[in-house]
Structure formats: C-alpha cells, structure tokens
Amino acid sequence: MLKILLLFVLVEYTLQGRHGRQYNRHKGHHNRYKGVPSWSHSNRYRGVPSWSHSNRYRGSKTTQYDSYRPRKPTWPPSTTTTPIVNTTQPGGGDVRLPLNLYPVLYELELQPFIYEINPTDFYFIGKVTIQMECRQSTNEIVLHSNQLNITTSSVRIEPMAPGQNPIIPTIEFDTVNHFLILKTNTQLVSGSNYSVYIEFRGPLLSRLAGFYQSSYQRGNDTIYIASTQMQPTDARKAFPCFDEPAVKARFNVTLIRKKHLISLSNMNQIRSKNLANDWVADQYAVTPLMSTYLLAFVVCDFTFKEKTTANNVLYRAWARPEAIDQTTYSLDVGVRILTFFEEYFATPFPLPKQDMIAVPEFGFGAMENWGLIVYRETSMLYDPLDTAENFKQFVTMVISHELAHMWFGNLVTPSWWDDLWLNEGFANYIAFVGMDFIHKDWLVLDNFVVSSVHNALSFDGLISSHPIYVPVSNTDEIFQIFDSISYEKGGSVIRMMQFFLGDETFQRGLQLYITERAYGVASHDDLWDALGRQSIIDGKPQKVHDVKRIMDTWTLQMNYPTVFMERIGNDIKLSQSRYLRDKNATDPGTYNSSFGYKWEIPFTFTTQTNKDFNQNDADIIWMGKEGTDILLSGVISGNDWFIGNIKQYGFYRVNYPKDNWDKLTDQLKMDHTIIHPVNRAQIINDAWNLAKSGDLGMNTALKTVEYLSMEDSYFPFFAANNELVYVRNMLERTELYGDFSAFMKKTFSIPLSELGYNNTGSGHLEILLRRLVVERACDYGNEDCINNAISSFQNLMQGTGPINPIDVDSRQNVYATAIKYGGVKEWDFVYNRYKTSNVASEKLTSLVALSYSREVWILSRFLQYSLTDDIRRQDGLIAMRLIARNPIGRSLVWDFLRGNWNDITNRFGSASFLIREVTAKFNTEFDLQSIQTFKDSLPNLGNAAAAFDRAIETTRANIKWMDSNFQIIKDWLQNLS
C-alpha cells in the first residue's frame, strides 16, 4: 500500500546502473507458459489451469481435494437474507485466530447492487465455500467477519469424505475481534478435511474500505462503481475469511455484474455466463496461494488499453472512459518496470496478467493487490499537457512501488503485521531502483536521501518513535505502523544494507530469499539469513556474514546514532551516541533497547585533500555496538576539512567540532561544487537537526544556508527548504517574521533571476528546481514573481478555449498566488476547476491552491466543504492538512478538529496525519496545554494515540527551540542586513 502522505512529498530520486542477471525462465515451479489450459475459452491467457488441475503452486496441499467437487453456485443467487444472530461477546482476549482449521481453497461469489436503488442503500450479497484442513481437533471454527449479515440458516459444515452428514453449527460473533464463531456438537477431527458454506450480505458504503462504492460525474449523471481496499484488515468486510497475512489459500472468485458493466479481479477471467435480468457471472481463474489482504474485486464501466510485456504478461491499464488517454504513460512504465523487476529478482511474475486501474475515490496512494493494482487517479493518470513534472515522477514512483510489492509482499509475505516494514520499506526503496531504470537522468537514487532518509531521521529522532520491528495486535495498532518508520526508515536501512553488502551481493541475496520463500511467508530473520549466506558465497568480509548481528541494532531498537568525528593531530577519533531531538524527553518506556542505544555503523568519510565521494563497501570502517571509540591514524593532514557518511548511505548523523563545521561552510561559500550534492544536502540537514537537539550552535547551522543563493542543485535546495520552512513555522507569529521573510526573499530572488520562468527545453531536475525557487520567491513576496503569476491567472480567467495557456509546471504557483492575493472570485474560479477538471493532477493542483486564501471566511467555508461531498472523501483530509499549513488557517483547523472529532474520524478513519500537520507549528506553553486538554477530553483515542504523544513531544521541542534560538536568529538576521 502506498500511504497518501507521500503525495505531499511528490518526491524524486537516483541509482547507478544496475541490471539484473539473466535467469532461466523455463525452470522450476514458475513456468506459467506450459500449464494446461482447462475450461478457459480465452486463448489470451495460456497456461492458467483451473484449481483442480493445478499443482504448480508451491506449497499446495490441494491435490487431496481433487476428487472433491465443491458445491456449484446456484444461479441466480437469492437476494434475501434471514435475520442475523448478534451475540456480542466480551471481546478482548487473543486477537489472533486459533487456526485449528486452516483454509485451503475459497470458492467465493460476490454480487454488488450499485444501481436502481438509493446509493446509501447499496449492498452486496455473497456466498463462500471454504475448504479447510483440520490441524487440531476442536468444536469450533473461528474466522473473521466484520459488518456482514450472515444468513444463519445457510451455514453448513460438510466433512469432505464420503458418507458423512453435514453439521449445522450454532453461530456466535465477537464484534470486538471481528470473529465469526461456528460451534459444533460433533468434534471436528484433526487430519480430516471440512468445508463450510456461508451466505452473507454486506453494505456497500462509500467508506473506502472493504468492498465499497465510489462514483464520478459524467455530465449531470453520477456513475457508480464498486471497488475494494482490503489491506490491512478489511477483507473480512467483504466475505467471511481467515483474514491474517500468513494464512495463504487459493481463491476461486466469481463476480456478478450487470450486463453494461465489467468486472475485474486478481486473476484472468475464464468464463462468463448470462443470468436472468441482465446479470452476468464472471468467473476467474483460481489464484495461487495468497493472502486475503491482496484480493481485489472491481465492478465498473471502465475501458482499457493493453500491452504485452517482454515476458508475455498481459498488462492492461483501466480508467474512466473519459480518462483512458491519460493511461499511456503509466502503461508504458508499468510494462517496463514489471520486466525489470522480473530480472532484478530473477523470478518471473507468476500471474498471467497484470491490471492497473485508476479509481476516482481511493483512500491511499495505491494498493498492490496481486494482478490488479488499484490506484488513486493522481497516482496513475498522466496527461502531458496538464500534468506537471513532479506528478510524472510521483506516478512513476507509485507504479514502481506497487510492482515491487508483487515480489516483496505478494509472493513472499511477512508472517505478521509486525514485520510490515519488510513490505513497505522494501517497496519504498526498490521503487527508486525501478524508477532509476526508467529515468536515469532523474538521479532518483540521490533524491531518495532528501525525500526519504531525511524524513525518516526527523521522525525517528523522537523518543515517541518506535523500532522498525514492532509488536502489534489489533487493527488500530496495525494501522498506526503504516508510518514513516515502516516506509522511510525501513527503506533507508535497506539502502544502507545494500551499501555495506555491495550491490551484487544485495541483489543476489534478495533473489535467494525470494526463491526460497515464494508463495510462503517470512520474517526479518529469514531475510538476514539469506543475505548472510550470499555474502559468504560471494566472499565478502567476515563482518557482513552475520547480517542479523548488524541489522538487529537498526530494526529492534528505535532512534539512531550521531557519529562524532574529532581531529587529533593527523588522526581522527570516532565515537557514537544516540541522537534525540529532545534529550530531556521522558521515555514512556514502551520499548526497551537490548543494545543500550548503540549501533553497528558502516562508517565512511573523506577529507579535503583525498576527496572521494564515490565510495563502496570496501571503504567502510565498522563502528561496533560495544560503542568503543575508534582512532583512525594518520588519515588527515594540513588544514583539511573532513566529512563523514559519504552520500549519506548510513542511517546516522555526523557531528564535528566547530572549526571543522566552519571549514565546511567556508567551502560551501567558496566553491560548493567541491562537495557532492548529496553531502551538501546532508551537511544542511545534519547541522540544523543537531542544532535542534542542542548538539550544535544555531549559529553554525545558519551558516550552512548562507551560500544557498549560489546553489544550483535541487537536492541541497530541497533539504534547506525543509529547514527554512521549519524556521518559518516557528517565527510566523513573532515580530521576527518580517526580517526572516526579507532574507528568504533575497535568497530565492537571486536564483530566480538566473533560472527565469521558462521551462522549455529544461531537464527534469531543472524543472523541479525552478518550481521550488519560483514558488518560494512568490511566497516571500518577490514582486516580479507575484505580478507575473497574477497576470497569467487573469489570462486564464478571461480565456475561453479549452486549452490552459499556463505552463503546466507553473500552474500550482500561479493558482496559489492568485488566490493568496485575490478574493472570492479567484477562489471560486479555481474551485470550479477542482470540481470539473477531467485530469486528477489538475484537481489536486487546484485543491492545493485553494488553501492559500487569506480570507478567514473563505477558509472556513473550505473547511466545511472538506467534511462533505463537496470535496471528494479521498481529498477531505488533504484539504484540511493544507489549510492547517496556512498561517491563518491553522487555528481554524485546530478548532474545527476539536469541534468535529467524531465526524472527522468517522469519515476518514484516522486523524493522525491531521494532528501532526496542525500541531507542527505549536511552540508555546499555551499550545501544549491545548493539545493535552484535547487529548484528555477524548474518551477513545483509537488509532490517534501515538499521534498525540508525538505532537506533545514535538511541541515541547519547539518551545525549547524558541527559547534557545530566537535571540540567535534575531542577531543573525540583523547582521545579514
């Protein structure tokens, strides 16, 4: 899954040339070309056997059922349900399934009703037969079911051996754990096989979870579609199932739809049958062994474009008919990246087809359902005339991320959600590797540092952080770890691991892990084991044979170290200590470290005379978890500066004595190009964050940005901008803001005059840099920039044709500036574009611009809209977060959040990101009180508990920052002018 937070970063990236080894794709279990076509009448999908003939999926225990004929669905299905039993059990207890009965094959049929009735009454009916093997004798079957009405009279358990009678169970529910409990009088016996049959009915709500409804406009008509989002725990809202990631089974899916619609699922369609009343039943080939959270069902009126990959996988891109032309780019990228990953992982994509679909309402960025990846429209659709460069990069990144999951997550699945990072950390990082393959010139692997590593370091600098590997049990806890730690820190430590193993060993180790674990599950120890064995095979140094010993220090304890580099004569002394944003913060004691907050650090450095920014694993100096200092003898001479952590491959900060910092900042001013752009970004990021924690004087941090108006690389600018946004947030309501704003205006006006406004002929990174510079310059009041934007906007408003005359990469700034300096007329004009544009990125660009208004009543109205269908549900939280960034909007959103907590959490499922955004600028005792009071007033924090703790810790740190730095910044600003 791709969290929507990443939409805000709209990131970019890099990697050196890396091509997968060729592999023999005609061996082993994975031969998808030689299967026996069964009763499929579609020749396009060759080699997809029906479930009863297949033995090609590894780990399959199904051959024993070959003689068993499951109940065939009856057509057409009845549309009535009998009353449900509603025995609410106390709940609590173990949230995990006992698994005495273990599912092997599901025969599932679902029929959504999305027409001819009121949308609030939309529902679906379903039938499922689950074949199970009994692994431990028991008198009950426990499976998951949530918000489903079970037709009790339908429920039957059948022993799968001849001559035995069906068992009619009594039915109970545990509504806290979402358990459906079937109790039997007869004992179910270990070693025997049973099947259970259940009919059910569920609501098709617009909640973006489980099986849900979505809609879009065509002229005055509303077109409805039914779609799914199962991860992590919502498959149980679509049908009764064993809804845990490790419980893999095979699925034989049938979707029933109206004749004028189409249906899609994970596998290829093998049969379509007309039923009464214009209903059609589409049956899909049986899936390989897979987890429930990866299932997907869609019923809609979309059209598609298709291609075939180099290795003969049918690849289709689906969208609203009006938007189908916007799928060209993603289809092309998807096809190429899928093949790239097949080679990178040396494992063919095991399904006969791969669909990508852009649904109009989607709660996340995208979801990696096996064979049917669902995207938010902004994550997949690309229109060269109307979609900006940063969106293009975002689309590429999301496609690559989801395709990486086809191996990391889908083929090999974490045993439990506590290892979620194995999915998300890998997808987060490997996405950049795939993207680099497509666009070398984007330097995305360098970009990963500023877009992911720096975020992770920031999030993980708090005492309220958590280890990458974290025990979780219930749904709230599971949801909370879809966070920066699993994605960005996970990705960052994987990149570090690639560095210390070397690219080849890393890649071959992953291939080993995937080959050995395919169709099964794994934990982080399995990964360390495979990588360790590979490093022995490859003759790597002893140190990296025991990957677990190294990686445990990064994944089992939270936070990360600062390495202090000190010069003593011609030697350099290294020591490590834990970085904490606030050293005095009280440890809530949730997580203990078994390593005493010491790490196994792959350290690298360079000096002025022996400059080398192109280092590899052979250059590593290991600092051990014993924490002893290290002396590097005779490595430096003269008056040299030195820099640690080349290209920031390691997940740690580096600090120096003041005189080395001074030499580095002098170097930046004299000739910044001597230092690699990634290390320039690192110097800025480290200095500012060491200043935040009190490890470095603020004066020194400020010096790292004095050269900025001479900077010409996007990455250091990006890093500096993040820190300067922080200062802005802190100073926004103080008397210093005027001076600060003047400094910023000057800093961005110089590069603006060099870069200009015209993107014609510019490369990717130059376009991104120009955009950053122009936006900041306008933001801080550069008159030329503002006038330019306002007059472009007037042209647009007065224009009549369908063509938008504004350069696509300037639109965000033009709309935002016009709204900031305009009134309700400009706002309504852009709002209308949000409502009516056929291009998702244009909608989002408009939405962002709407938050720039300085009129309180306009912002209030916008806030109200965001909680209703005036703003798409998928965009509602984004709108609120954007308004919270506006200095005027911030207190509005805070009041709104407090006044509408239940409505907001009901509508969006979680308010965690909103809490983080709205409190980001809090820096007074009064603010702190306000969070505490609000938190205490809530009877049930749900999945927002951690977000509150972080908000409190961040606010405390901000208060401290103001106390220590306000005067220093004041003096600095006055000396500058």
Ligand SMILES: *[C@@H]1O[C@H](CO)[C@@H](O)[C@H](O)[C@H]1NC(C)=O
């Ligand atoms: C059924 O359970 C739900 C959820 O606990 C509860 O809100 C509802 O009142 C119950 N209904 C009946 C008829 O007992």
Ligand SMILES: *[C@@H]1O[C@H](CO)[C@@H](O)[C@H](O)[C@H]1NC(C)=O
């Ligand atoms: C489920 O049952 C409840 C109580 O009988 C009913 O109000 C609700 O409409 C049913 N839901 C569906 C989707 O049939």
Ligand SMILES: *[C@@H]1O[C@H](CO)[C@@H](O)[C@H](O)[C@H]1NC(C)=O
């Ligand atoms: C849409 O509805 C509006 C207002 O009811 C009406 O004026 C317009 O003609 C309708 N358009 C179409 C294409 O039916």
Ligand SMILES: [Zn+2]
């Ligand atoms: Zn993901």
